[in-house]
Amino acid sequence: MTDRTELISHIGNLAVVRGKVTLSSGKEADYYVDMRRVTLDGVASPIVGRVMNELVADLDFDAVGGLTLGADPVATAMLHAKAASGGRLDVFVVRKEAKAHGLQRRIEGTDVAGRRVLVVEDTSTTGGSALTAVEAVREAGGTVVAVAVVVDRATGAAERVAEAGLEYRFAVGLEDLGL
Ligand SMILES: O=P(O)(O)OC[C@H]1O[C@H](OP(=O)(O)OP(=O)(O)O)[C@H](O)[C@@H]1O
Numbered sequence: 001m002t003d004r005t006e007l008i009s010h011i012g013n014l015a016v017v018r019g020k021v022t023l024s025s026g027k028e029a030d031y032y033v034d035m036r037r038v039t040l041d042g043v044a045s046p047i048v049g050r051v052m053n054e055l056v057a058d059l060d061f062d063a064v065g066g067l068t069l070g071a072d073p074v075a076t077a078m079l080h081a082k083a084a085s086g087g088r089l090d091v092f093v094v095r096k097e098a099k100a101h102g103l104q105r106r107i108e109g110t111d112v113a114g115r116r117v118l119v120v121e122d123t124s125t126t127g128g129s130a131l132t133a134v135e136a137v138r139e140a141g142g143t144v145v146a147v148a149v150v151v152d153r154a155t156g157a158a159e160r161v162a163e164a165g166l167e168y169r170f171a172v173g174l175e176d177l178g179l
């Protein structure tokens with residue numbers, strides 16, 4: 001079994017929930033993909049890291065991150081997978097709102113200024129969360145090389161990210177999950 005096949009199996013077993021649900025965008029859907037159950041699973045998380053690193057292996061970047069919370073375990077899985085293969089990848093976390101105390105940062109972790117970074121997501125519906133992270137990185141002086149998500153729901157994220165002038169990649173699509 002390849003890593004990607006195994007990941008699809010974990011997503012199907014752990015994350016796909018059928019039934020009416022209201023999404024982050026306010027839209028209604030007939031199924032939900034609770035990727036946190038995969039990206040925070042002890043067996044599946046390392047596979048997420050390897051599959052995502054493979055998906056973007058041809059891109060030139062040295063930091064990865066996205067909008068908290070869904071993006072965080074994806075980015076750290078990529079960091080650990082990269083370290084396991086002798087490489088290095090730094091991680092940043094984009095807060096939904098800047099902290100009012102401490103250093104009052106919107107982006108936590110590694111500094112993105114002047115660097116080429118990849119924006120990630122666990123799953124994308126409208127692409128709004130990924131694009132919020134893109135805007136924050138650009139505001140902080142970073143260059144976003146692409147947006148990469150684990151599961152794409154085929155509901156407009158690819159188009160919106162393309163409109164923002166960025167390449168959009170996903171590891172797993174609806175047909176892989178039988179949705
Ligand atoms: O493409 P979009 O329309 O933005 O939807 C996808 C987003 O929705 C979910 O997060 P949610 O907003 O539920 O917040 P969380 O990550 O804090 O759980 C998911 O993790 C993505 O971040």
Ligand SMILES: O=C(O)c1cc(=O)[nH]c(=O)[nH]1
Nearest residue numbers: 023024032033034123125
């Ligand atoms: O659009 C969303 O809010 C969303 C969809 C989905 O399948 N999974 C998730 O965590 N969020």
